[in-house]
Amino acid sequence: MEELRCLRCAAAVAENEKFCAACGAAVGTAIPQDPPPKIDLDASGKLGTARKWLLAVSILTLITGFVMFALNKSSVEDQIRHAEQQIAGMDPVQRDQLMMQNVHMTWDQAVAHDRGQVNLLLFVNIGLAVVYLGLFFFAKKNALTATVIALLLFITVIAINAVIEPTSLVQGIIVKILFIGALAKAISAATQERKLAAA
Amino acid sequence: MTLETHCPVCATAFKDAAAFCAGCGKRRGDVETEGVAFAIRFYLALLAVQILTMVLVRTGTAAFTAISFATGALALVTFVVAGVHHKLVLPAYRRVGFGPIGYGLILIASPVVILVITGYVHALAHAFGIHHDELEGFRDHGVPAIVGLVALAPPIFEELAFRGLVYGALAKSLRRSEAYLISSFAFAMLHLSIPSLLTHLPLGLYLCWLRERSGSMYPSMFAHFCHNLGVVIAELY
Numbered sequence: 001m002e003e004l005r006c007l008r009c010a011a012a013v014a015e016n017e018k019f020c021a022a023c024g025a026a027v028g029t030a031i032p033q034d035p036p037p038k039i040d041l042d043a044s045g046k047l048g049t050a051r052k053w054l055l056a057v058s059i060l061t062l063i064t065g066f067v068m069f070a071l072n073k074s075s076v077e078d079q080i081r082h083a084e085q086q087i088a089g090m091d092p093v094q095r096d097q098l099m100m101q102n103v104h105m106t107w108d109q110a111v112a113h114d115r116g117q118v119n120l121l122l123f124v125n126i127g128l129a130v131v132y133l134g135l136f137f138f139a140k141k142n143a144l145t146a147t148v149i150a151l152l153l154f155i156t157v158i159a160i161n162a163v164i165e166p167t168s169l170v171q172g173i174i175v176k177i178l179f180i181g182a183l184a185k186a187i188s189a190a191t192q193e194r195k196l197a198a199a
Numbered sequence: 200m201t202l203e204t205h206c207p208v209c210a211t212a213f214k215d216a217a218a219f220c221a222g223c224g225k226r227r228g229d230v231e232t233e234g235v236a237f238a239i240r241f242y243l244a245l246l247a248v249q250i251l252t253m254v255l256v257r258t259g260t261a262a263f264t265a266i267s268f269a270t271g272a273l274a275l276v277t278f279v280v281a282g283v284h285h286k287l288v289l290p291a292y293r294r295v296g297f298g299p300i301g302y303g304l305i306l307i308a309s310p311v312v313i314l315v316i317t318g319y320v321h322a323l324a325h326a327f328g329i330h331h332d333e334l335e336g337f338r339d340h341g342v343p344a345i346v347g348l349v350a351l352a353p354p355i356f357e358e359l360a361f362r363g364l365v366y367g368a369l370a371k372s373l374r375r376s377e378a379y380l381i382s383s384f385a386f387a388m389l390h391l392s393i394p395s396l397l398t399h400l401p402l403g404l405y406l407c408w409l410r411e412r413s414g415s416m417y418p419s420m421f422a423h424f425c426h427n428l429g430v431v432i433a434e435l436y
Contacts, residue, residue: 013221014221017221017222018221018222018223018224019219019220019221019222019223019224020219020221021213021214021217021218021219021220021221022217022218022219023218023219024218024219024224024225025224026224104330105330109328109330110330112328112329113328113329113330115328116327116328116329117327117329119327120323120327120329120394123327123394124393124394127393127394127396127397128393131396142377144235144373144377145373145377145380145381148235148238148239148381149380149381149384151239152239152242152381152384152385152388153384153388155243155246156246156388156389156391157393159246159250160250160253160391160393162250163250163253163254163257164257187235191235191236
């Protein structure tokens with residue numbers, strides 16, 4: 001039986017192989033040998049942009065955290081005042097029994113819980129801002145790792161916020177798209193750069 | 200960076216000195232760096248399941264039903280991906296990893312790990328005055344169901360997902376320390392709790408270290424099981 005050969009580079013190809021192991025051409029397809037594509041990675045430029053975005057997102061997260069804190073605090077205090085008016089005159093024991101039946105907490109526990117949620121959200125946002133800032137510095141040392149972690153974290157946070165408050169998905173949508181785009185470009189460039197370095 | 204013997208994308212064996220995969224036509228160098236893209240895509244698939252679970256809970260589905268759904272769906276996604284990329288994980292399931300002393304040390308270390316993590320969670324809840332119940336919605340469903348869903352299932356599919364597939368794919372493309380960090384961040388983030396990043400990131404690094412040190416999946420699965428069982432026991436009793 002005649003030996004099967006690649007139509008592009010004439011390397012020997014086994015019968016069960018779909019692609020030529022020497023040049024990557026699909027077996028049985030004659031593909032003209034293209035000149036290697038011109039590579040313009042600009043990895044450092046893309047990383048610089050991604051780092052600027054990391055810093056911007058860190059600052060934005062911090063600002064948003066404090067704005068949300070002020071808004072949530074006022075809203076929760078309003079709710080507490082409203083609830084206090086509703087239960088005014090009610091026996092505290094009866095009130096706590098009612099609370100336990102509905103939310104498994106006493107009145108004082110529920111008030112502390114609601115206020116605590118607001119404070120915790122501020123703590124989370126400050127923590128996130130610190131993580132983004134840390135990734136901004138870490139990206140200078142290890143671009144690929146920092147940008148991959150930042151991308152996963154950013155998408156996760158957007159997804160969590162979207163479930164809690166669906167309208168948050170469209171808030172700052174341009175910033176979100178630009179940041180994800182900058183990170184994706186930086187990851188792609190850093191990956192390509194490594195590939196070239198390995199080659 | 201070592202040259203692969205099998206294509207991580209389609210698992211076809213590379214011919215000696217081949218520049219391209221004969222199964223899918225990918226350049227061999229390209230294939231090696233595709234670990235990052237694979238890890239991101241796989242993480243996003245798992246995240247989609249978790250987000251769907253959150254939506255179910257917020258739209259009134261009972262926590263136990265939603266968590267049961269999440270466990271089944273996460274396990275399904277993980278096992279399907281593992282089936283396609285079985286070459287990444289199978290060798291690590293063929294080794295026991297450690298001897299009795301190694302497993303004994305993991306057992307001895309687990310109360311410390313449990314104490315640190317549950318201590319942090321309770322301290323945080325106390326500091327913010329938040330009512331927190333790790334097993335909320337589970338308590339009416341009996342101990343076997345809780346142990347199965349919380350202690351037994353996650354060590355099986357989460358370890359396969361993060362120490363097997365994500366870490367396995369990244370370790371082939373990146374430096375070990377980078378694979379440690381990214382896979383542990385992914386593991387911590389998938390728990391959808393930003394405050395718990397502080398505890399789950401070190402936990403992920405520890406489990407990754409067990410995976411790397413032993414060359415086997417079982418030590419990290421055992422450590423994960425001990426931790427989750429410890430949390431269940433601490434919360435129930």
